[in-house]
Amino acid sequence: MKAMLSAAPGGPETLELTELPDPEPAKGQLLIRVHAAGVNFPDTLIIRDLYQMKPPRPFAPGGEVAGEVLAVGEGVTGFTPGDRVLALTGHGGFVTHLTLPANMAIPISDAMPYEEAACFIFTYGTSYHALKDRAQIKPGESLLVLGAAGGVGAAAIELGKAAGARVIAAVSTEEKAAFCKELGADETLVYPRELDKAAQKALSTEIKSLSKAEGVDVVYDAVGGAYAEPALRAMAWKGRYLVVGFPAGIPSIPLNLTLLKGTQIVGVFWGASVFREPKGHAENMADLMALYAQGKIRPRIHARYNLEDAPAALEMMQDRMVMGKIVVTMS
CATH class of the missing domain: 3.40.50.720 (NAD(P)-binding Rossmann-like Domain)
Known part of the structure; x- marks a missing residue:
């Protein structure tokens, strides 16, 4: 797998594209092939250690992803390989593959493109x-x-x-x-x-x-x-x-x-509300999916970048040049 990692605090120019072993899903987890990751302003802060969360290094920025389930871990129900999902990750999204708890994944319909799904939840x-x-x-x-x-x-x-x-x-x-x-x-x-x-x-x-x-x-x-x-x-x-x-x-x-x-x-x-009030978050996500299906909301994608160009995406975000959303694609 490929990952755009932050190995030391700094701006987008400090990120490093790295090859890592493909992960395996543990008990209760899904293995996701990431198709797209949304880019958000907190991504520009977390790599500088200026955000509320400070994950241990090295880590990949990228707080929301959309992709395809490749494998399910022991005890997982409700998901099978091939399912299309989005997820709020907090960080770790600028990768081609990732594992995450199954309860963090939200199914998406075939009518929702991966790029829009990756720019939706945050x-x-x-x-x-x-x-x-x-x-x-x-x-x-x-x-x-x-x-x-x-x-x-x-x-x-x-x-x-x-x-x-x-x-x-x-x-x-x-x-x-x-x-x-x-x-x-x-x-x-x-x-x-x-x-x-x-x-x-x-x-x-x-x-x-x-x-x-x-x-x-x-x-x-x-x-x-x-x-x-x-x-x-x-x-x-x-x-x-x-x-x-x-x-x-x-x-x-x-x-x-x-x-x-x-x-x-x-x-x-x-x-914080997502983790403190999971029932309310689930209800809100159901409401938002309904609004999307009705055509009342739709992410507007300003620019698309490949994974190797993710630092440029973060530079555009930190310079406040974005209208709508930026997405990083893994293909």
């Missing part, structure tokens, strides 16, 4: 958990998505629309704004890459004007940094502010704003 799982479980978004409410052209942001647009919300997509370029319109966003705004106090005030004013009310009900913040405060200032009474990620830095929030607006700041740690 972004839609995160955004559905955020909007359904943490924000409890309701039809008719307004939703502001910061970083709306990225993987989780694009998923939040689609899921927000599926929930009956009015979606405002905030992005850094006109090209990304056009992409969000294609996804179904009702309104778009382009924010500057650098924000001083005057620019923060202007951004808050623009968000309020687009909300067509006293402010937005739900903020989905996958950006952080200086963009957090103006978004919080533009919230409606009893709004819910979803903390999803910090590619622009961890913000400092004036907590008096939460008192004045009766808002909630709500953390979204989907990876």
Whole structure:
């Protein structure tokens, strides 16, 4: 088997393509021939030891995969060789073969291409958990998505629309704004890459004007940094502010704003919820598969890379040049 490994902390350029013995499934495990692996922002952090999880080295990045079951370990029921599956791995996905506990695998239909399956669980799982479980978004409410052209942001647009919300997509370029319109966003705004106090005030004013009310009900913040405060200032009474990620830095929030607006700041740690609340995760995945079958959600793949070019995929991700998803293919 081939694997793109992180042997020492560093950027994508430190990854090494390596030949390893093919694994064998242990008791309760599946052996998967990986066809595709999704690329996500945490992959750029985990190789630098900047993510919540720090797996022992050497390890392969890649937190979600799709592929074919080659063999089943002792005691496994419900799967047979040839089954098509996707799985959330956390890391280890940039490989041609892997073993994983059978209860981590989710069957997929023949109608779902491997590339789309590999780009499905992380972004839609995160955004559905955020909007359904943490924000409890309701039809008719307004939703502001910061970083709306990225993987989780694009998923939040689609899921927000599926929930009956009015979606405002905030992005850094006109090209990304056009992409969000294609996804179904009702309104778009382009924010500057650098924000001083005057620019923060202007951004808050623009968000309020687009909300067509006293402010937005739900903020989905996958950006952080200086963009957090103006978004919080533009919230409606009893709004819910979803903390999803910090590619622009961890913000400092004036907590008096939460008192004045009766808002909630709500953390979204989907990876932990998967393990802490497996029943809820299973229900959410069933909902998402139904939405996919209905054509209401579909991963938009921005670029495809072969396994040997996986470092370039991570470079594109860390430079925030992606609209939708990137996938690494193993063929």
